[in-house]
Amino acid sequence: MDTIEIIETSGDFAKQVEKLSHANLNRCWHCLACSGGCPFAEDMDFLPNVIIRMIQFGLKEKVLKSSTIWLCVGCNTCSMECPNAVDMAAIMDSLRQMAILEHYLIAEPGILSFHNSVINSIFRHGRTHKLEIMMKYKIAEKDLFSDFNLGLKMLAKKKLDLLPSKVKDKKGIKSLFNLSGGIS
Amino acid sequence: MTLKDLSYFPGCSLATTAKENNASLKSFLAHFDITVSEIDDWNCCGSSSTHSVNKKLALSLAARNLFLAPPDKPLLIACPGCYLRLSHAKMELNDSKEKAKEYEDHFKKPFHKDIQLLHFFELLVKMNGKGLLKGLGGRLKGLKIAPYYGCMLARPPKMNKQKNHYGLIEKTMAALGGDPVQWPFLSTCCGTFLSVSKPGISEKLVNRIMQGAIKSGAECIVTACAMCHLNLEIRCRPENRLPVFHFSEVLSLALEKNASKNWFKRHLINPEPLMEKRQLILCRAPIKGE
Ligand code: SF4
Numbered sequence: 001m002d003t004i005e006i007i008e009t010s011g012d013f014a015k016q017v018e019k020l021s022h023a024n025l026n027r028c029w030h031c032l033a034c035s036g037g038c039p040f041a042e043d044m045d046f047l048p049n050v051i052i053r054m055i056q057f058g059l060k061e062k063v064l065k066s067s068t069i070w071l072c073v074g075c076n077t078c079s080m081e082c083p084n085a086v087d088m089a090a091i092m093d094s095l096r097q098m099a100i101l102e103h104y105l106i107a108e109p110g111i112l113s114f115h116n117s118v119i120n121s122i123f124r125h126g127r128t129h130k131l132e133i134m135m136k137y138k139i140a141e142k143d144l145f146s147d148f149n150l151g152l153k154m155l156a157k158k159k160l161d162l163l164p165s166k167v168k169d170k171k172g173i174k175s176l177f178n179l180s181g182g183i184s
Numbered sequence: 185m186t187l188k189d190l191s192y193f194p195g196c197s198l199a200t201t202a203k204e205n206n207a208s209l210k211s212f213l214a215h216f217d218i219t220v221s222e223i224d225d226w227n228c229c230g231s232s233s234t235h236s237v238n239k240k241l242a243l244s245l246a247a248r249n250l251f252l253a254p255p256d257k258p259l260l261i262a263c264p265g266c267y268l269r270l271s272h273a274k275m276e277l278n279d280s281k282e283k284a285k286e287y288e289d290h291f292k293k294p295f296h297k298d299i300q301l302l303h304f305f306e307l308l309v310k311m312n313g314k315g316l317l318k319g320l321g322g323r324l325k326g327l328k329i330a331p332y333y334g335c336m337l338a339r340p341p342k343m344n345k346q347k348n349h350y351g352l353i354e355k356t357m358a359a360l361g362g363d364p365v366q367w368p369f370l371s372t373c374c375g376t377f378l379s380v381s382k383p384g385i386s387e388k389l390v391n392r393i394m395q396g397a398i399k400s401g402a403e404c405i406v407t408a409c410a411m412c413h414l415n416l417e418i419r420c421r422p423e424n425r426l427p428v429f430h431f432s433e434v435l436s437l438a439l440e441k442n443a444s445k446n447w448f449k450r451h452l453i454n455p456e457p458l459m460e461k462r463q464l465i466l467c468r469a470p471i472k473g474e
């Protein structure tokens with residue numbers, strides 16, 4: 001594993017993360033069980049437990065610019081392995097939200113753009129419309145051709161509906177977005 | 185608790201891409217005179233995307249469904265992902281008076297803190313407890329099944345006291361005559377949304393899972409989550425293809441003429457040759473909309 005140099009630290013980063021995630025970072029004894037169990041660990045730039053260590057060292061920028069926080073899908077597999085009940089998925093949720101709100105460079109913009117397409121779809125229909133999400137995502141990513149054949153196959157099998165399944169009370173859905181802050 | 189009259193949250197996947205999951209679940213329950221009524225005007229539970237980037241919105245979307253559901257009936261939730269999101273929201277509202285009050289003011293209704301959320305697995309356990317599944321054994325005879333739970337058995341530490349029904353697919357399948365295999369990938373996450381935004385990662389994972397099932401001698405995989413079902417089917421390379429059934433489809437197939445042929449036509453990996461081999465092809469005529 002590469003050595004991580006500590007150049008700049010942010011003293012209250014750990015506190016900030018704990019406040020947002022309600023997770024207790026000091027419980028972690030770096031046994032690596034979480035990282036061993038995470039199905040996405042091999043594609044992450046830092047292992048999940050290393051992220052915790054980096055937070056403790058105040059390496060805010062490195063953490064918030066990492067790919068790990070975006071590749072984490074929140075599957076909670078790590079929580080099942082953790083002997084100390086550290087809520088890793090909640091920590092990752094908080095880190096993503098911090099990265100967005102504080103305008104850090106997003107290491108995996110495609111993943112954020114996908115989340116935003118889903119949230120957009122919920123905003124418009126109250127439910128997710130897969131065809132629209134895929135199209136909008138592909139257009140945003142300027143990647144119209146990968147999965148084109150798959151899309152056709154799914155249409156033929158009626159797996160992708162042309163029209164969305166919708167909520168009637170559109171105003172009710174909009175009011176939830178007003179209450180909660182909209183799309184990042 | 186009476187099981188006959190449940191309110192029902194299908195969720196976006198079952199309402200669209202996985203209609204066969206929805207139809208088979210209802211068809212199976214109808215056999216036991218269990219009727220489910222959809223919550224009027226339900227909305228998306230929030231899905232992984234919302235809680236990934238906006239926790240407050242995730243709570244708001246899930247909360248709307250909790251406030252819409254009739255308080256006096258158990259709410260059956262078909263999708264394990266939706267179940268997790270709605271029960272997480274219920275826990276948050278129960279844990280914080282201020283949050284509950286904020287949403288009571290917003291929806292202009294009281295929050296029913298005891299509203300019963302019923303996972304499909306929980307319902308099966310209860311049905312079995314009432315002896316409903318007795319005497320159904322046989323039709324799945326010899327069918328070698330790799331039970332696949334994906335991440336549905338995992339949850340955040342705050343919820344780790346809840347039952348997780350590990351082994352329920354195996355137990356049920358064995359009771360119906362099937363032959364569940366042992367294999368290492370039963371609770372490996374399917375990659376969820378990375379299937380769209382990082383297809384390479386998803387493909388690697390899915391093919392590892394599919395190969396694992398093939399090596400274990402399984403003839404098919406049974407999933408309990410519509411998202412897993414879709415990901416296994418769309419990201420599987422041709423050489424690793426193995427039919428993937430929704431749990432509800434196999435339950436329905438275990439009953440005489442309960443399944444509809446049309447469900448299986450919607451699969452991207454054709455399960456019909458296997459169904460023929462195992463004499464499971466005898467289905468009823470499809471009803472409208474299937
Ligand atoms: S499993 Fe828990 S205690 Fe072990 S390294 Fe991961 S977070 Fe820390």
Ligand code: SF4
Pocket residue numbers: 034037038039040041048071072073074075076077078079088089092
């Ligand atoms: S919740 Fe995130 S870190 Fe934990 S196992 Fe799942 S993807 Fe990995």
